[in-house]
Amino acid sequence: MKEFEFIAIARDLFKSRKKEVVYGAGDDDCAVIKLNDRYLVLSSDMLHEQSDFPKIMTPFEIGWMSVAVNFSDLAGSGVKPEYFIFDICLREGIEDSFEEILKGVKALCDRYDAEVVGGDVDFGDELFIVGFALGFSDRVVVQSGAKAGDRVYITGLTGKSQLALEYYLKGYDREEIPFVSSLVMPEPKVKEGLMLTHTANSMTDISDSLAVSLHNIASRSNVCIEIEAMDLSELLEFVDYDKALELFLYGGGDFELVFTSDSEPEVGIEIGRVREGKGVHILDDIKRTVEFRGYSHF
Template identity: 30%
Template structure:
């Protein structure tokens, strides 16, 4: 099967929202009147971002999900995406499953594939996603990293730490019962992009970022650009790990006997969660709750922004914890 046959069979679809989609030298995309384009790219590399034996349907889902998560963190509505795909071989069953997972999530968010490239080489997936954000009276409604203020509440959506738990189990660093791994592995391989929450937080949140490399590491980007500090309640945050319930009491015939440091590391430095970490003024608490309800996404207050620079992580007794929760860095 040649390159163009491959594209036609697995990835070409009629353009629905784009002015011109797959099949020409360039796609043509027309954002709505009064909107800015939001653009982001992410690359997934075998051995770095996913295991060689991962389910290709789930890999297709995740490849787009991590990009949609960036749009969510910006409060942008998804429009379209391009796909650059390097393949070691043409495996038709793999391509069928991968494209099915990719396009199922694309359809769920009305985000169409409009172009890209394929080539031979090590398995490498690069997606560029396009979204739109309204401009109201000359002001962009995009959620950015630089808007946090001292006194703002700090929130995170959903659950954190389970993806890292699954990764550590698969790497042989931890052992958990199969039922726990199944739940955690779902979070690792098929994350949920919080697009609906991002849209609902426009005009409510003062800053936002998605949690990809680790909660504290990603929070540091907000601190840097907003010129603020933050206090994070570590032991509130570890309760957001779906598997944490097994550490507090036996469930059936097993429980998870991890140390407090292990749990905190999972929650605060885990990464691959693709939840939204955001700030909002205290007077917006009702609006945050309404946004969570409207988007059907749980959110939790896990700290506050401070005027004093730097990051402080406290335990349940209010004691300062050591600063040893290093997040993922590709080049560290």
């Protein structure tokens, strides 16, 4: 997963210098800046046609997705999105889709009462959309707060988006693809993130995979995480157990939240414990190491 190698290079190069920067480049899902008694939380994500927009996606869904990936990062920090900016690079042949893309952007922003406040339009060889979202909070939940004794929770089953993508790549028609909405129009867990702001000790959204998210929490909190597979019956309608477990651990694009807490949360399904040590393990028939892998942009 070369993406994380590049993130490490950026983190080392752009080490935070200003005292108000609490979390800077590469430190967490979002940048966090202290402003008086509140935190300004910022996130940016880039999507492009070749890797992120299957041909079954409508222009409206493309616009929705460009917002969802950014709002999901804020949700993973327990922050409500307030403002959104986007840059779009259009290619020849899709100029007529521009308004529908904007309608998708507006629909998801309206859902969470976030304001679109600007951006830029350009033209090139491929459709690119870069989104930038920000919000404010009096407490930000980060990946480095997990403690031994915490329980591990997830807001919903992962693997659905990856399963839908695999059906799409096999040539199935849209109406034949299971969980197709998870692939083309995912719902960022903003409400759930806000509910967990004062309950979760650590939290992150699940975009690359559950495994990657768990490893990020474990390494940044200097703890060991042990999980058990949750109810996989929704996936087992389409694949066998080993494939369902693979999708659950390593599938990307679901935008669920995974978090740890030492108290009973309002939302979430318990899937494991935080212990002293290092790494991520799953207790199935035997204790196995969970690899650091998931969706890769390269």
